[in-house]
Amino acid sequence: MVRLEAVIFDVDGTLVDSERDGHRVAFNAAFEEAGLPDHWDVPTYGRLLRTSGGDRRLAAWFEETGASPEDARELAARLHRRKTEIMRQVVEDGRVQARPGVVQLLDKLDAHDIQVHVATTGTRAWVEPLLARVFGPRFQTVVTGTEVTDLKPSPAAYLRVLELTGCSPTATVAVEDSANGVRAALGAGLRCVAASNAYTRDDDLSGAALVADGFTDPALVAWFHNRLPLPTSQHS
Numbered sequence: 572m573v574r575l576e577a578v579i580f581d582v583d584g585t586l587v588d589s590e591r592d593g594h595r596v597a598f599n600a601a602f603e604e605a606g607l608p609d610h611w612d613v614p615t616y617g618r619l620l621r622t623s624g625g626d627r628r629l630a631a632w633f634e635e636t637g638a639s640p641e642d643a644r645e646l647a648a649r650l651h652r653r654k655t656e657i658m659r660q661v662v663e664d665g666r667v668q669a670r671p672g673v674v675q676l677l678d679k680l681d682a683h684d685i686q687v688h689v690a691t692t693g694t695r696a697w698v699e700p701l702l703a704r705v706f707g708p709r710f711q712t713v714v715t716g717t718e719v720t721d722l723k724p725s726p727a728a729y730l731r732v733l734e735l736t737g738c739s740p741t742a743t744v745a746v747e748d749s750a751n752g753v754r755a756a757l758g759a760g761l762r763c764v765a766a767s768n769a770y771t772r773d774d775d776l777s778g779a780a781l782v783a784d785g786f787t788d789p790a791l792v793a794w795f796h797n798r799l800p801l802p803t804s805q806h807s
C-alpha cells in the first residue's frame with residue numbers, strides 16, 4: 572500500500588458546511604439587496620449546485636427564469652461580486668464551521684508530517700479568510716477559482732497544486748464531497764476519497780476509492796489510518 576505524502580482538500584461542502592448556511596444565505600441577501608424577487612430555498616439550492624462556480628450558477632438561474640443569455644450573464648456578474656462581499660461577512664461572523672471530524676483528521680495528518688493543500692473553485696476573497704478563521708495557517712498551498720478559472724469538473728485546480736508542490740500523484744489523495752469534485756480529482760490522476768454531505772449523498776461518487784458519509788465515518792478514519800507513515804518513534 573502506498574503511504575501518503577500529501578492530501579489535497581476541496582473547501583465547499585468538504586472542509587466546511589458552507590453551501591446551505593454560507594453561500595445560499597449570501598446569494599439570497601444579494602438578491603434582496605438588489606430588489607430582486609428571487610430566493611433559493613434549501614432544495615432549490617441543492618439542485619443548482621450541479622453547476623459549479625457562483626457566477627455560472629447565477630447566470631443559469633436567470634436564464635432558467637426567463638432572462639436572455641446576455642442579460643443573465645451581466646446580472647450574474649454584478650450580483651456575484653456583491654455576493655462575494657456578503658460571503659466574506661458571513662465568514663467573519665463565524666457562521667461557517669468545519670465539518671465534524673475534519674480538524675481531527677488534519678491534526679492526525681500534521682502529526683505524521685503529511686502535507687495538506689487546497690484545490691477549490693471558490694473565490695480567493697472569501698476562501699482565504701475562511702481557511703484562516705476556521706483552520707488557522709495549516710494549508711501549505713491554496714489554489715482557488717480566482718487563479719484557475721477552469722472550474723471543476725476540470726482537473727485544472729488539482730493539476731496546479733501538483734505543479735506548485737511537486738507532489739507525486741500516486742502518494743497524494745484528494746478529498747471531495749461531490750460528483751464534479753471527484754471527476755476533477757480523477758482527471759488529475761489522483762485517487763479520491765469522497766466525504767458526502769446532505770446535498771451530495773445522491774451524487775455519483777463511484778469513481779472515488781472510498782465513499783464515506785463524512786469525516787466521522789469509521790471507514791474514512793480507517794482509510795487514512797492505514798495509509799499513514801509509521802511514527803518516527805517506532806522506527807528507532
Ligand SMILES: [Mg+2]
Nearest residue numbers: 581583584748
Ligand atoms: Mg465541494
